[in-house]
Amino acid sequence: MSNKNISRRQFVTASAxxxxxLMLGFSTLDALAAKVAPxxxxxxxxxxxxxxxxxxDGTVTILSxxxxxxxxxxxxxxxxxxxxxxxxxxxxxxxxxxxxxxYNTSTGGSQSTRSSYMPLRQAGATARAxxxxxxxxxxxxxxxxxxxxxxxxxxxxxxxxxxxxxxxAKAAAQPVPAGDVPLKDPSTFTLIGRATPRLDIPAKVNGxxxxxxxxxxxxxxxxxxARCPVFGGSLVRVDDAKARAVAGVHQVVKLDAVERLLPxxxxxxxxxxxxxxxxxxxxxxxxxPGPNANYxxxxxxxxxxxxxxxxxxxxxxxSKGAVRAAGAGERTVEAIYEFPLLAxxxxxxMNCTADVRADGVEIWAPSQAPxxxxxxxxxxxxxxxxxxxxxxxxxxxxxxxxxxxDYAIEAVxxxxxxxxxxxxxxxxxxxxxxxxxxVDGIQRLRAVLDAQGRVVSWEDRVVGPSTEAYAFxxxxxxxxxxAAARPPYDIANYRLDMVLVDSPxxxxxxxxVSNTQNGYCMEAxxxxxxxxxxxDPVQYRLAMLAGNPRAVHVVQLAAQKAxxxxxxxxxxxxxxxxxxxxxxxxxQVVEAEVPPDGKxxxxxxxxxxxxxxxxxxxxxxxxxxxAVGWALSAARYGEITVKNGAVQQSNxxxxxxxxxxxxxxxxxxxxxxxxxxxxxxxxxxxxxAPALLNAIFDATGARLRRLPIKPEMxxxxxxxx
Amino acid sequence: MxxxxxxxxxxxxxxxxxxxxxxxxxxxxxxxxxxxxxGCGVGACSACSVHIDGDFARSCQWSIADAAGHHVTTIExxxxxxxGRRLQQAWIDEQVPQCGYCQSGQLMAAAxxxxxxxxxxxxxxDNGMSDNICRCATYLRxxxxxxxxxxxxxxx
Numbered sequence: 001m002s003n004k005n006i007s008r009r010q011f012v013t014a015s016a017x018x019x020x021x022l023m024l025g026f027s028t029l030d031a032l033a034a035k036v037a038p039x040x041x042x043x044x045x046x047x048x049x050x051x052x053x054x055x056x057d058g059t060v061t062i063l064s065x066x067x068x069x070x071x072x073x074x075x076x077x078x079x080x081x082x083x084x085x086x087x088x089x090x091x092x093x094x095x096x097x098x099x100x101x102x103y104n105t106s107t108g109g110s111q112s113t114r115s116s117y118m119p120l121r122q123a124g125a126t127a128r129a130x131x132x133x134x135x136x137x138x139x140x141x142x143x144x145x146x147x148x149x150x151x152x153x154x155x156x157x158x159x160x161x162x163x164x165x166x167x168x169a170k171a172a173a174q175p176v177p178a179g180d181v182p183l184k185d186p187s188t189f190t191l192i193g194r195a196t197p198r199l200d201i202p203a204k205v206n207g208x209x210x211x212x213x214x215x216x217x218x219x220x221x222x223x224x225x226a227r228c229p230v231f232g233g234s235l236v237r238v239d240d241a242k243a244r245a246v247a248g249v250h251q252v253v254k255l256d257a258v259e260r261l262l263p264x265x266x267x268x269x270x271x272x273x274x275x276x277x278x279x280x281x282x283x284x285x286x287x288x289p290g291p292n293a294n295y296x297x298x299x300x301x302x303x304x305x306x307x308x309x310x311x312x313x314x315x316x317x318x319s320k321g322a323v324r325a326a327g328a329g330e331r332t333v334e335a336i337y338e339f340p341l342l343a344x345x346x347x348x349x350m351n352c353t354a355d356v357r358a359d360g361v362e363i364w365a366p367s368q369a370p371x372x373x374x375x376x377x378x379x380x381x382x383x384x385x386x387x388x389x390x391x392x393x394x395x396x397x398x399x400x401x402x403x404x405x406d407y408a409i410e411a412v413x414x415x416x417x418x419x420x421x422x423x424x425x426x427x428x429x430x431x432x433x434x435x436x437x438x439v440d441g442i443q444r445l446r447a448v449l450d451a452q453g454r455v456v457s458w459e460d461r462v463v464g465p466s467t468e469a470y471a472f473x474x475x476x477x478x479x480x481x482x483a484a485a486r487p488p489y490d491i492a493n494y495r496l497d498m499v500l501v502d503s504p505x506x507x508x509x510x511x512x513v514s515n516t517q518n519g520y521c522m523e524a525x526x527x528x529x530x531x532x533x534x535x536d537p538v539q540y541r542l543a544m545l546a547g548n549p550r551a552v553h554v555v556q557l558a559a560q561k562a563x564x565x566x567x568x569x570x571x572x573x574x575x576x577x578x579x580x581x582x583x584x585x586x587x588q589v590v591e592a593e594v595p596p597d598g599k600x601x602x603x604x605x606x607x608x609x610x611x612x613x614x615x616x617x618x619x620x621x622x623x624x625x626x627a628v629g630w631a632l633s634a635a636r637y638g639e640i641t642v643k644n645g646a647v648q649q650s651n652x653x654x655x656x657x658x659x660x661x662x663x664x665x666x667x668x669x670x671x672x673x674x675x676x677x678x679x680x681x682x683x684x685x686x687x688x689a690p691a692l693l694n695a696i697f698d699a700t701g702a703r704l705r706r707l708p709i710k711p712e713m714x715x716x717x718x719x720x721x
Numbered sequence: 722m723x724x725x726x727x728x729x730x731x732x733x734x735x736x737x738x739x740x741x742x743x744x745x746x747x748x749x750x751x752x753x754x755x756x757x758x759x760g761c762g763v764g765a766c767s768a769c770s771v772h773i774d775g776d777f778a779r780s781c782q783w784s785i786a787d788a789a790g791h792h793v794t795t796i797e798x799x800x801x802x803x804x805g806r807r808l809q810q811a812w813i814d815e816q817v818p819q820c821g822y823c824q825s826g827q828l829m830a831a832a833x834x835x836x837x838x839x840x841x842x843x844x845x846x847d848n849g850m851s852d853n854i855c856r857c858a859t860y861l862r863x864x865x866x867x868x869x870x871x872x873x874x875x876x877x
Binding site: 071198200203205207208211216248272275345348394395398425632633653658663 | 799828
C-alpha cells in the first residue's frame with residue numbers, strides 16, 4: 001500500500017469550547033480509505049479525526065478514532081499527542097471517538113500511526129501553545145520565557161508555575177495559533193520512542209475488556225444463522241418444526257443473499273446463544289447450490305496454469321524500461337509459484353449486536369471500519385446516516401476481516417425482523433466457511449541474469465482473482481490490490497502484469513494484503529536467481545540495494561545478528577528475505593530444520609526492522625513476534641479449499657494455526673531513527689514465508705514453490721524439484 | 722427447562738437451562754460472566770478455559786448437567802488468589818496481550834499449570850499451554866510471563 005498521495009497538510013481548528021475544558025479538533029486522511037475509494041475527492045481533504053480535552057483536574061482525555069485490535073493504537077495515538085503537549089502521561093486517558101462521519105475511523109493497512117503522526121503532533125503542540133499563552137497572559141510575561149513539562153507551565157525567572165488543569169479555562173479563550181505550530185526536535189522526545197505500558201492491557205487480564213461478543217443490551221435476543229454452504233446458492237425450502245420445538249426459540253427468519261456481502265440464510269432467534277445454535281442445527285433446509293455447484297479450487301488452480309501465457313488478456317500494472325530475452329552470455333531463470341486461499345480466523349468469531357428502532361439504529365460492533373457500517377446500514381435501510389449510531393468495542397483480532405460490514409448488515413436485518421435488539425454470534429465453522437478470503441493464484445516470474453549474475457530484466461505475471469474486482473466490480477480498471485509488487489531492487493527493466501480470473505469466492509484484505517503473496521513469490525524466486533548466479537543470497541541482494549542505505553543497513557543488520565554464513569547443525573538451513581512494505585524495511589533470517597518425517601520445524605527468526613520513528617518500541621517488537629507467528633501459521637498450515645462450491649475446512653481442527661510448542665525464538669532488532677513513521681502491524685508478515693522456503697532449500701536442496709508446506713513435500717525421498 | 726445448581730466464583734447459582742447447554746453459554750448468557758470466551762465450540766482452542774473444582778476445564782465441553790454441583794472458577798475471580806494476582810501482574814509486566822481475546826483462557830490454563838507444576842521448565846509450559854490458541858501469537862511472552870510468575874527469573 002502506498003501513502004505517496006497523502007498530503008502532509010493538516011489543519012487545526014478550535015471548533016468547540018465546552019465548559020472549562022479546552023477542546024481541539026483536527027484532521028487526517030486515512031490512506032486505506034483513500035485507496036478503497038480512489039477518485040473520491042477528499043471532501044475538503046479532511047474531516048476532524050480526534051478530540052483532545054484538558055479537564056480542570058488536569059486529566060487529558062484523547063479520543064482515538066482508530067480501533068484497538070491488539071496493534072497498540074489505543075496507546076500510540078495518545079502518546080503522540082502527549083509528547084507535543086508535554087502532558088503528564090499518568091493523567092492521560094484514552095476514549096473512543098464517536099462514529100458520526102466527522103472522524104476517519106478506518107483502521108487498517110498499517111496506516112493509523114503514519115497517517116495520524118503529524119496531525120496528532122500538531123494537535124498536541126497547538127494545545128500546548130494555547131496553555132502557554134494563557135499562563136503568559138495571566139503572569140504578564142512573554143510566552144517565549146515559559147517552559148512546559150509533565151502538565152505544568154513554568155516561568156522560571158519569576159518562579160511561577162500552573163498546571164494544565166488550572167489553565168484550561170483560560171486557554172480555551174486564547175486565540176488558536178494561525179498555521180502550524182512549531183514541533184519538537186525529535187531528538188528531544190521523552191515519550192515517543194520510549195517503551196510504554198499499553199493502556200488496554202490491564203482490562204485484558206481480568207475479563208473486563210469488552211469485545212463485541214460481550215455486548216448485552218436490555219430486551220436482547222440471541223441469533224444463530226444457517227448459511228447456504230455453496231457460494232451463490234439460494235434457499236429452496238426450510239422445515240423449521242424441530243427448530244421451533246427447541247425451548248427458548250422465538251422466531252425463524254429467512255434472509256435472501258445480499259450481493260457480494262451475505263449468502264442466503266435462515267436464522268433462529270432465541271433466549272440465549274445455545275438455544276439459537278441448537279435450533280439452527282435442527283433446521284431441515286434444502287439449498288439450491290446455484291451456478292457454482294461445481295466450482296473447486298483444484299480446478300481453478302489448473303485454470304490459472306492454463307492461462308499463464310494469455311498475453312492478450314494480461315493487463316500491465318507497473319513497468320519500467322523494457323523487459324527482454326537473454327542475450328549472449330546471459331541466462332533466464334523462470335518459475336511459477338502458487339498460493340492458496342486463506343481465512344482470517346480471528347479468535348473472536350464474527351458477531352454484532354443491533355437495535356433497529358423507529359427513531360434510529362444502534363449497533364455494537366468489533367469493527368475496523370465503523371463508518372462503513374454506518375453508511376452501509378443507512379443505505380441498506382434507506383435511512384439517514386445520522387440516525388445510525390455505531391459503538392466500537394475492542395476487537396478480538398481484526399487482520400482486515402473486520403473492515404467488512406457483512407456481520408453488521410446481518411444483525412440489522414435480524415433486529416428489524418425481530419423488532420428488538422439482536423446479538424448474532426457466528427460459530428467458528430461459519431467464521432471459517434463464510435469468510436472473505438485472501439486470494440489464491442499463481443505468479444510466474446522470469447528473470448534475465450547478465451554475465452555477472454545480476455538481474456537485468458524482471459517479469460512477474462499474476463494469474464488469479466483480485467480482491468478489488470470481487471468487492472468493487474468495475475471500479476478499478478487495471479489497478480489491482482493483488483498485482484505483483486515492484487521489486488525494491490535496482491533492476492533496470494521490469495514488467496508486472498495480471499491475467500484477471502473471475503472467482504465466486506468472497507475476497508478481502510488479509511493482514512499485509514497482497515504483500516503476503518508478493519513477498520513470498522518475489523523473495524523465494526530471488527533466492528533462485530542468487531543460486532543460479534552462484535552468489536550468496538545476502539550479498540546478491542546488497543549489490544542490488546546499493547543506492548538505498550537504509551535497506552542496506554537492515555539487510556546487513558539481520559545477516560550479522562543471525563550469524564549469516566556460520567555453520568548450522570546437520571539437517572538445518574538458513575534462509576534470507578527482505579521486503580519493503582510501503583517504506584517499512586524488513587529483513588528476516590529463518591533457521592529451520594527438516595526432519596525425516598518432513599514436518600519442518602522453525603527454530604529461530606532474526607528480524608531487522610526499520611519503520612522510521614517508532615512510537616512505542618515494545619509494541620513494534622510485539623507486532624513482529626505476532627507477524628512471525630501469523631506467517632508461520634499460513635506457511636505451515638494455511639489453506640482453504642473449495643469443492644462443489646463450498647469451503648471444506650471448518651474449525652481449528654482442520655484449519656490449523658501454530659501453537660506455543662511450534663513458536664520459534666524471535667529476535668527483533670529495531671533501527672532507531674527519526675524518519676517519518678511507517679507501518680508496523682503488517683510488514684513483518686511478507687518476508688517470513690520466503691525466508692523459510694529459502695531455509696528449507698538450504699537444508700535440503702528442495703525448492704518448494706507452493707504453500708502451505710506439507711510434510712509429504714519434504715519427506716525423505718520426496719521429489720525435490 | 723430443568724434447573725441446575727452450581728457454585729461459580731464462590732457464589733451459588735440456580736439456573737434454568739437445557740441439560741445439554743454448555744457451561745460456556747450458561748456463564749456468558751445467563752450469569753453475564755463474559756470474561757470466558759467462545760472460540761471454537763469443539764474444545765480445540767481453549768479460549769473458554771475455566772477451573773472446575775480447581776482443575777483446568779474447557780467450558781464449551783462441559784454441559785450444565787455435568788457442571789451442576791461443582792465449583793466453577795472463571796477469569797473474573799482469578800484475582801482472588803495470590804497465584805492469580807501474580808499471573809496477572811506478570812502478564813502486565815511482560816505486556817502479553819495484543820487483541821486480548823484468548824487471554825482469559827491463557828491465564829486460566831497458566832494458573833492450572835502452576836498449581837500442579839510451580840517451577841515449570843520451557844517444556845512443561847509448552848506441554849501445558851499448547852492447547853491454547855493465540856491468533857496474535859503472543860506465545861513467547863506468555864512463556865516469559867509464566868516463568869516470571871513462577872519466580873523462575875529469566876526463561877529456562
